[in-house]
Amino acid sequence: MDSPPTDFSLPNVASGPDPFSIDELPDEIDFVVLFFQRDHYCTNCRKQVQTIADRIEEFHDRDAEVVSIVPEPIEKVEEWQAKYDLPYPLLADPEADVGAAYDQPVRFGILGRFSDFFGRMPEVVILDRRSSPPEVAYVHKGSSTFDRPSIDDLLGELDDLRSDMTDTVDGDDKISEQ
Template sequence: MSTRLTDFSLPNVSAGPDPFSVATLSEEIEFVVLFFQRDHYCTNCRKQVQAIAEQIDAFHEHNAEAVSIVPEPVERVAEWQSKYDLPYPLLADPAAETGEAYDQPVRFGILGRFSDFFGRMPAVVILDRRLSPTEIAYTYKGSSTFDRPDIETLLTELESLQAAPEVDVS
């Protein structure tokens, strides 16, 4: 699967540039792993951001930057940073516009569209910055709050992407 990146700029309450944009990252970063979280209260999301933090060196060894995007106001997202001291970008997407742009799954129809608590599901997108323009190289869309790839699966996917020849479609 390969589709073009939807650019965005979001407030960052953790490490890295604020506001955060993929375009502002160092050219040495070949991949960006976007973790679309469910909401501020999601315990599985909280566990995931901590697991990412524990493996951040492994992401960096794969020339990848991990980025978590939470569909909440800056103040709520900053609470996660205060509690977990995450060493990678933690972005606030209060209107869930970036989640929508990357087709983050939403369940329960109209009710899910009006309330992230009822409907927003986790998702992971890997962007390949070696291509010009940057493209989506991998997508995982969760069907429940528990349905998300583990870190080892994502690191294996990054290894596969690194081993694959670069194809420039520009």
Template sequence: MSIEATDFSLPNVGPGPDPLSLSALAADHDFALLLFQRDHYCTNCRKQVQTVAGRYEEFAERETEVVSIVPEPPENVREWQDSYDLPYPLVADPETEAGDAYDQPVRFGFLGDWSDFLGRMPEAVLIDLRSSPEIVWQYRSKSTFDRPSVDDLLAAIDDARDG
């Protein structure tokens, strides 16, 4: 794949620098795994961030920083951090700056031709930070239930490192 990654600077309510940018992560990590969420209310998104948090050590062993990006204002996103105490950055993207830059899916099948009301779909983007930041793997969800497993995410990191 190897597409140049777009840097961003967004408010971070979790661990790490605030604001958070890809360039800040590049100093200490080989990869960044961006998990674009649907919205603050999405129960599948909430499950995903908790599942990834439970296996965060496996990402850290791979020199990968997980970053969850929620298209909401910082005060809404902070509720997630207060509830789940995530060990990785949790950033607010209220203007969908990063979501738009990474082509986060917005429409939901044929209904999207009629209305964007159904919201953003989850997306996972793996960025290689070892040289010029570049996208090396991407998963665009077709529904709020359609997400790669943690094992799939770890395999994508391993493949990118070995490839």
């Protein structure tokens, strides 16, 4: 896979600018946590976006913006926002171009040709904006609709990334073990 784009523009139906672009986020946001959702109907995705909403301040306390990306037309994604009132960007990726760029095909394998049931699994990517261009600092690719990192695990990853920067600033060139 080529390096995925660290900036893109997609329609946003929730908090923040519409269209949404990573490059246009305020400078004080060091990290962007991208949640690539399976689809509009996925009950695990719906639970996840609500859990994230409940804990959004913990991400913000770590200078991180959360972004959920749904491979659906804007009308479908607007239904989620109407139902869940999410306090962070909720993006429609109707052509699934951004998901595909992050190696999240909507359909995969031989059976995927016949049904989207055999398709996109959840993925979480953390982008580190402290370098230019931003770098992919963490990736979790789900192997099933249930395979998602916990919010605590993601917050721990952000803490580790932040402490790595502190170690470097303090002159300690310690390399963290991932």
